[in-house]
Amino acid sequence: MYEVEIERLDDQGRGIAFVESKITFINMALPKERVVCKITKETSKYNVGEVIEYKKKSPLRVTEKCPYFSVCGGCQLEHLPYEETLAFKKAKVERILNKEHLSYPEIEVVKNESPYFYRNKLSLKIESGQIGFYEEESHRLIRVEKCLLARPCLNDTLEDLKKLAIQNGEVLLRCNTNNEVLIALKTKEKIAFDEKIFSNVKLVGFVLNEKCIFGTPYFYERMNHLLFKVSYDAFFQVNPFVASLLFQEVEDNIDKTTTVLDLYSGVGVLGLMASKKADKVISIEIIKNAVLNNIENGKLNHSLNIYPVLGDAKEVVSKLKEEFDTILVDPPRKGLDQNSLQLLLKSNAKKIIYISCDPFTLARDLKELQKVYEIKKLIIFDMFSYTYHVESLVVLSLR
Ligand SMILES: C[S@@+](CC[C@H](N)C(=O)[O-])C[C@H]1O[C@@H](n2cnc3c(N)ncnc32)[C@H](O)[C@@H]1O
Known part of the structure; x- marks a missing residue:
């Protein structure tokens, strides 16, 4: 057993302390708390610990509502007031972007008006x-x-x-x-x-x-005046209230344009938001039912200028012949594959809107994109309230 003081939170919301100079990650522990902990995992580089007793609690600490909070692992920030969880997410994104020496404007944070009972x-x-x-x-x-x-x-x-x-x-x-x-x-x-x-x-x-x-x-699903058909195995954002604000932000940032690429398109939500301002939208998605949904969603919403393509982005992008003036990318956590990144870098598109659910891969991709693009806007949408996960939207314009 060790008595330690928590210095700060790590990116997963765990308290960081030092046990005999080794970094130790402790669940359910907040900055400035003094805890007695036991080590549950030891590696050559770090320890993982568990709180046995709180000697001094943080004034910020609130009582968690969920009875499974300490064991389930589904949410990690329920012992903080909601506003503090937003501050945690903003600081986390800033830290990750700064590590890559990125230049970006002040980050805006869009909160979730009802941070409980939101997941669909x-x-x-x-x-x-x-x-x-x-x-x-x-x-x-x-x-x-x-x-x-x-x-x-x-x-x-x-x-x-x-x-x-x-x-x-x-x-x-x-x-x-x-x-x-x-x-x-x-x-x-x-x-x-x-x-x-x-x-x-x-x-x-x-x-x-x-x-x-x-x-x-x-x-x-009916959202933002559009109707979406969503197959049981197709992606749809998990938080409809915050997703609706995100979709609106995408629409607001699309200028009257000719050809739009909607890469990692799911059932075509973002392409549909863009379709009224574009001559043509090409969307690329790997899940067959999602592509079939996208085809139907185009018809349902009278957007007959959407051309969904089924395939792996990294293969499809190298076959594209079109030139795009706006590119929407919303990849899974692993971020952009090399071929898609190269397409973006060489595209000459005036604007890229990058939606990300992982700030680490976002920062990695932005580091490359920043050679050709400038970050004009960065917004965090609190899509996954009380968890350490962060959804971000970045607007980039060609230098
Ligand atoms: C974060 S979701 C975004 C979906 C959509 N933009 C939306 O807002 O609903 C990522 C999508 O990328 C798709 N995907 C994952 N890997 C892919 C790949 N290698 N090529 C094309 N699509 C892929 C997933 O099936 C999923 O629909």
């Missing part, structure tokens, strides 16, 4: 009849009755799901802002599905092992 998607494990999440960095299941980040209709679905008495498998619960629920279950067991089991929710579809056995394998 839950991915859960089922083991020995228990439903829950895996504990952070382990395969130990934490049984969950209710997730405080999830929209209430998903918690109701979780309650109903228990009646199916599945022993082992994994389940994805999704919903729209109208509280219509879509369930995708993977299990080797025979299940006795009956829609009446889901008496507490508006069930629109049930997909069992990739096959739709009730309703539709998709739902519709």
Whole structure:
């Protein structure tokens, strides 16, 4: 056991202290707190510790609302007041960008008006009849009755799901802002599905092992005056309120343009936001159902100038013949692949709007892009409240 003082938070919201001069990451510990900790993992470079006793607590500390906070690992900042979690995220992004010596304007932060009960998607494990999440960095299941980040209709679905008495498998619960629920279950067991089991929710579809056995394998979402069809396996932002503000910001930053590239397009949301100001939008996406949704979303919203392409961005970009004056990129956490980065650097596009869910890969890509582009705007959208994850939007213009 060691008694230590927490110096600051790391990028994952863990307290940093030094135990015999070695950096030690301690969950649930805030700056300026004195804690007695035990070391749970030791490597040559760092330790991971766990609080045994708080000797002095931070005046900032608030009592967490979630009973699973200390074990689940799904959210990491619930012991801080909401405004402080935003300050943490801003400082985190600044630190990461400064490490790459990037020049950027003052970062704006867009808050989440309701930082609880916002998620429209839950991915859960089922083991020995228990439903829950895996504990952070382990395969130990934490049984969950209710997730405080999830929209209430998903918690109701979780309650109903228990009646199916599945022993082992994994389940994805999704919903729209109208509280219509879509369930995708993977299990080797025979299940006795009956829609009446889901008496507490508006069930629109049930997909069992990739096959739709009730309703539709998709739902519709209405946002920003547009209608989106979203397949059970297609990406859609998890926080509809904040996503709507993000989409609006994208639209506001698109000038009257000729050809737009929407790279990593999902069901085509950003391309659709751009389509009214563009002659042509080419979107690229790797998930087939998302591309099919995008084709339909173009028609649903009378945007017949969208041309969705199915494929891996790193292969498709090298075959593109068009010239783009605006490029939208919204890659997964690993950021841009080399081919896409090269396309952007050589594109001569007047504007790039880069949406990122990982500030580390964002900073890496911006370091390259800054050779040709200037960062005009950087906004953090608090899409993943009470977690350490950060969603950012960057507007770049050709130098
Ligand atoms: C963060 S999401 C953005 C989706 C969309 N822009 C939106 O706002 O809903 C990233 C998307 O990239 C897709 N994706 C991941 N790897 C890809 C790749 N190598 N090539 C093309 N698309 C990819 C994912 O399937 C996902 O739809």
